[in-house]
Amino acid sequence: MGSSATEIEELENTTFKYLIGEHTEIMWQRLKGILRCLVKQLERGDVNVVDLKKNIEYAASVLEAVYIDETRRLLDTDDELCDIQSDAVPSEVRDWLASTFTRKMGMTKKKPEEKPKFRSIVHAVQAGIFVERMYRKSFHLVGLAYPAAVIVTLKDIDKWSFDVFALNEASGEHSLKFMIYELFTRYDLINRFKIPVSCLIAFAEALEVGYSKYKNPYHNLIHAADVTQTVHYIMLHTGIMHWLNELEILAMVFAAAIHDYEHTGTTNNFHIQTRDLRNLVIEMVLSTDMSGHFQQIKNIRNSLQQPEGIDRAKTMSLILHAADISHPAKTWKLHYRWTMALMEEFFLQGDKEAELGLPFSPLCDRKSTMVAQSQIGFIDFIVEPTFSLLTDSTEKIVIPLIEEASKAETSPYVASSSTTIVGLHTADVLRRSSAKGSTNDGSFFPDYSLAAVDLKSFKNNLVDIIQQNKERWKELASQGETDLHKNSEDLVNAEEKHADTHP
Structure with a gap:
């Protein structure tokens, strides 16, 4: 898949579960580039459906990771969840509280x-x-x-x-x-x-x-x-x-x-x-x-x-x-x-x-x-x-x-x-x-x-x-x-x- 395949492979090797600060912005920029490449390949008709499905699912997981990171960053400065200690509440519960009870302009909202x-x-x-x-x-x-x-x-x-x-x-x-x-x-x-x-x-x-x-x-x-x-x-x-x-x-x-x-x-x-x-x-x-x-x-x-x-x-x-x-x-x-x-x-x-x-x-x-x-x-x-x-x-x-x-x-x-x-x-x-x-x-x-x-x-x-x-x-x-x-x-x-x- 050319340059886009290389970029995706590099992206997959990046740890993004707990992105912070500058990493989030870098991931956003690289992700946008990958999606644009996929769109162009779709227009040319030279993309494999299996690879396309895999890459879109991967892009979705990256978006979810960035969303959670941005939510956490918002919490750390803005609201009551900043007091939650890592050993006090399980990470899954914290992620649920963060993704359910916070909102930031421009963020992806909950599923319909x-x-x-x-x-x-x-x-x-x-x-x-x-x-x-x-x-x-x-x-x-x-x-x-x-x-x-x-x-x-x-x-x-x-x-x-x-x-x-x-x-x-x-x-x-x-x-x-x-x-x-x-x-x-x-x-x-x-x-x-x-x-x-x-x-x-x-x-x-x-x-x-x-x-x-x-x-x-x-x-x-x-x-x-x-x-x-x-x-x-x-x-x-x-x-x-x-x-x-x-x-x-x-x-x-x-x-x-x-x-x-x-x-x-x-x-x-x-x-x-x-x-x-x-x-x-x-x-x-x-x-x-x-x-x-x-x-x-x-x-x-x-x-x-x-x-x-x-x-x-x-x-x-x-x-x-x-x-x-x-x-x-x-x-x-x-x-x-x-x-x-x-x-x-x-x-x-x-x-x-x-x-x-x-x-x-x-x-x-x-x-x-x-x-x-x-x-x-x-x-x-x-x-x-x-x-x-x-x-x-x-x-x-x-x-x-x-x-x-x-x-x-x-x-x-x-x-x-x-x-x-x-x-x-x-x-x-x-x-x-x-x-x-x-x-x-x-x-x-x-x-x-x-x-x-x-x-x-x-x-x-x-x-x-x-x-x-x-x-x-x-x-x-x-x-x-x-x-x-x-x-x-x-x-x-x-x-x-x-x-x-x-x-």
Whole structure:
């Protein structure tokens, strides 16, 4: 193959697994030269197909190596992963954290199959039937019939330990539809925005079809329902709902429901008429792109230091992002089930890579991946910093609201802001909704006022559960990955036994 063959042979003899600095630039230049030679030979028709395939695959591996090196170099100067020591986290876990949770302008983004293209989400938001008839006068009053088992599971919807798998089973695998309808009802969004109930149900069912399109073990309609419920919990128990107006609450629930929707561009199109809602939803959905994690965290952390306060859209995006990665902060039984679903999704990708003769992506080799170590790294460097920032942000936002509400109660002249009025209305609606949907004698009325917000308990609960889960992963890691399933089952059984004897 002439000069290009010589260059490729030289390139193959170069160690590029851990390129740094100038080596990366040199490799880029030489690689571009090789690719240009290949293009010219293709145009002349004098290239062997087998050699061409080999060289293209090799070029792809070089690109991947350069990408990982550039990502590491970015990490070493810009974000929290710079503190990871080589002996503290396995290299595969570090590579996964680096390639998944960082982004640099101009870098190759994740493969389309890992996350739906943003354009598809925009189409899903812009081009269909959901809000197309939102303000039409033909307002249908036909509601969604709740099976008895669904009513039982939804009574825990305000709890952090809500079991979305139980809801999915009780609803006949329609957990997302019932979650959307329940929250739109509880927040009075159907009435406030004149949403035809039939359209809302049709929208939820179409979403479920889209989420089930590729039969993903993790990124499916159950995950969407779980994230939507978690967003609700955070808004409710941090008091953030008193800070948001009704349009923003609608955007929060809506964005959570669609954030991982896999759209093909041919069906299930939806349209939004309200431009403000569209902008909020787009920004929040983008925030769930994991490659922007560290930049998002830094932006919000910096905004906490600014006198003008925290940006509303960025705070809403943080809530959705935190909910999206929240399963390590849930009870071990739920967290372990989500982890195994996610790992199976990774392994299925690895199976495809093996079939195509491609190198395994980080954590995608089902024979060698260290699941426990990956979760410890995920918790240490992604989950804990995110929820720490979430609690810091909610404290800065909500504490002044609590103080203002307290002064208003003792003042003879009450001058509530529009946000407070919205919050009071929402809290009242949720209170009435909970009482109406409860299975007891109706004597219990949850208090969702600002005065009832307990940020300390909210924070301590998260910290305790995350720490417990991390310790369990450490125990499993010390016992060996081969016994992961058996050991984890023992831990789950022990947890359930403990729960039975300690109500």
